Amino acid sequence: MSFASVSLTLYKYFYKGATIKRHEITGDIIVARVIHGGLADRSGLLYAGDKLVEVNGVPVDGLEPEQVIQILVHSEGTIVFKLIPIGDRTVSSHTMLFVRAMADYWPQQDPTIPCADAGLPFKRGEILQIVDQSDSMWWQARKASDLSRCAGLIPSNHLLKRKQREFWWSQPFMSLSCIKASQCKYLPVHHTDNIRKSHSTQYSCYSRCPSSSCYHTLTAPYEEVVRYQRRPCDRHRLIVLVGPSGVGVNELRKQLIKLNPSIFHSPVPHTTRPKKSYEENGREYFFVPKETFESMIYTHSFLEYGEYKGHMYGTNADTVKEAMDAGKICIIDLETQGIMGSRTHELKPYVIFIKPPSRNCMRQTRRNASVITDYYVNQKFKEEDFQEIEESARKMEEQFSQFFDQVLVNDDLQSATVQLLSTIRRAQDEPQWIPAAWICSDS
């Protein structure tokens, strides 16, 4: 039997460099995993599967992993491990996969993690680099925003999905039910009708993905992403603005088009409502018979559509593509539920969430602004309107922040417009993380 005496200057933080477990059959204490980029990994002396015999001269035979950890925690200075190396010390092939987290994860609140201190907490939307998938339950990853740090443990795709389902089922029914169609807001982006997106108005909206409000509980918790740099000959990415009704999504869109109408473009929506005398087909709307509209729904032609006062309105994906083919930067305004339907390799949407500023700032900046009510009367913003905007923004972020590429606070209109312009420029000209599937489909 060969003993290897490994001397590592790990101080108290051994548990951040490796984890140990008790072998189910033999009862031996073995190294469960070595954390990528940690001290133990960098030393090159410790491998997953090595059997621990002594720590600082204290035999670990018969001890529980927690007792071994206690020895380590109370050790000062250099720690000497005596261990039996695992026979086959094949270096685990480190994957270099980047993913976007579609869920939040807090290791300190997870009783099942092998070592909470070794866990990597993350929030939905964050980009993670998966560096080790050798354990089917616990992967190792680090944040793309800080690749110099050592890796931490995260639940595997399969495990996190299971946790999400368990959490979902443990929640009271009401708080988890899908957003009802009647609560959705729908507004064709090129509208001339004063259709307000508020839930107080009588219209319904539908997106290409009917179950999308439950998306995060049903789909993969990690989405593989790649760095994408648009070439000058490629179409511009679709710019999708989302935000609570009244926050200023339309105003910002109008500001952009006013600034550069030859570049920024809003697609003309389709409607079944009769054309008014002063309107022109294809300018305010494409006026189509109900049957045509219905067949377009059937063929999934709309990114989003809805009904208002008995007439249908919708944003046709082909109209968007045509504008993009003509070299325009297409800007559309979607419901959060509609984001998923727009996520295709052809459109490569860049989603900007327009967020309300603080209550005080809203009071100040919206002093002279007005909201459109159900009766088309321009009314000053009231405290209830601000509250509704804040509440709605909070819910949107809670459910959909993983799809937001950028969050922009609409405080002062001029500075928000300038920020939006530079965000759009970066989205088109600088490398961005996009789903890997969008690139695979291209090739």
Ligand SMILES: Nc1ncnc2c1ncn2[C@@H]1O[C@H](COP(=O)(O)OP(=O)(O)OP(=O)(O)O)[C@@H](O)[C@H]1O
């Ligand atoms: N930063 C701002 N400062 C002052 N007024 C603003 C600002 N942003 C928007 N507004 C005004 O607030 C009102 C509501 O804005 P807007 O119509 O763009 O909202 P919206 O998010 O598109 O919601 P809805 O679809 O319900 O109209 C408008 O009168 C607009 O001019």
